[in-house]
Amino acid sequence: FLEYDFEIGVYKATIIHNALFQLREYVERLQYSVEIYSDEWISFIKKYKKYLHQENTNVTIKNMDLLVPLAVADKEQNVANLSVAIVKALNGDSNMLLNLKLKPPSPFVREAEGIQKETVTVEEIESWIEKQ
Numbered sequence: 001f002l003e004y005d006f007e008i009g010v011y012k013a014t015i016i017h018n019a020l021f022q023l024r025e026y027v028e029r030l031q032y033s034v035e036i037y038s039d040e041w042i043s044f045i046k047k048y049k050k051y052l053h054q055e056n057t058n059v060t061i062k063n064m065d066l067l068v069p070l071a072v073a074d075k076e077q078n079v080a081n082l083s084v085a086i087v088k089a090l091n092g093d094s095n096m097l098l099n100l101k102l103k104p105p106s107p108f109v110r111e112a113e114g115i116q117k118e119t120v121t122v123e124e125i126e127s128w129i130e131k132q
Contacts, residue, residue, distance in 0.1 A: 001013070001017035001020065002014065015089065015097055015098065016090065016097070019085065019086050019097055020086065022082060023079065023086060025119075026075065026078045026082060030072070030078075033071065033072050034072065037068045037071075037072065040068040041069070044068065044069060048061065074103035081102065082102065
C-alpha cells in the first residue's frame, strides 16, 4: 500500500498502509492488556457476578474496579473501529479512515499525551531508514 511519488522518486505510505501499522500496534496493546490483567478480570467478575441477573438493582462499583475493564474495552473498540475503517477504505471509501477518532492509550490525559509523544510514526521510521 505504497504510492510512488515521481517528483521526488520515492515510495510514500498511503493512509491504508499507515492504518495497517496502527492496527497491528493496537492489536498488540490489546493482547498485552488481556494477558497482563487476567487476574484483575477474574477478580472483577468474581466480585460483581452476583449482580448480573438482578433487575432494578443499583450496584456501587469503585472507579478503580472499572479501570481495567474499561481500558480493555477502549482497546477492543479501537481495534474494531480501525478494522472496519480499513475494510471500507480497501473497498474505495476512505471517509471513515480519514475521520476516525480512536480512544487514547490511557484514560489519564497526561499519561496519554506522554505515550503519544513516545509513539513512533511510520513516517519517522521511514525517515530513519532512509538516513541509514
